[in-house]
Amino acid sequence: MNVHTIDHPLVKHKLGLLRSGGISTKHFRELANELATLLTYEATQGLELVEEPAEGWNGTPIRIEQIKGKKVTIVPILRAGLGMLDGVTTLLPSARISVVGLYRNEETLEPVPYFEKFVQDLDERLAIVIDPMLATGGSMVATLDMLKAKGCQRIKVIVLVATPEGIARVSRSHPEIELYTAAVDEGLDSNGYIVPGLGDAGDKLFGTR
Ligand SMILES: O=P(O)(O)OC[C@H]1O[C@H](OP(=O)(O)OP(=O)(O)O)[C@H](O)[C@@H]1O
Ligand SMILES: O=c1cc[nH]c(=O)[nH]1
Ligand SMILES: [Mg+2]
Structure with missing residues (x-):
């Protein structure tokens, strides 16, 4: 798996604030979304463009570049992934949203699925999965399995914090x-x-600590 660790100063600064103990729900939400926007900018770097005809400011015909094809579906993993959604849609305001509900069993640490709702034409879209935490990797592998079972062929993942263990687990099942x-x-x-880490990101975002 290709791991892009974004070491931009803005990302490091905001992540540092996000790690602080005693952070308020309001501040945690703001920072999680700001980081999601910055990481989305990086994750969309390779999107393919097509040239299209348009009319310029003075009525002259011009060619403009636009993102190609059926574009993107964003896939937040409930609950905590919702805490990044506004930040991602800031840059991808027309993207369709697919939702996966999973929670981690606190004893076994294995993911327990409870909801899924995918957009149409998954086979034609790039899916961008969002979740603040990649811990054991179980929740992410389960989500990627679900997306592929629905025909999704192109998937990127954005998290705020990952572990070597989680990266290894996702790499084994989904190396591409x-x-x-x-x-x-x-x-x-x-x-x-x-x-x-950040502590329990879902609890911090939803105020359920
Ligand atoms: O890599 P893993 O070991 O699977 O752990 C990561 C998962 O744990 C958290 O969700 P949680 O189960 O706490 O649910 P929540 O978002 O509803 O709080 C987090 O948001 C990930 O989805
Ligand atoms: O550190 C962790 C691990 C899993 N889920 C979280 O919210 N935080
Ligand atoms: Mg949680």
């Missing part, structure tokens, strides 16, 4: 995936939380 992350952290603690 392009992953964009603000950081690759040290690893997992004995409860499966990322260290240094």
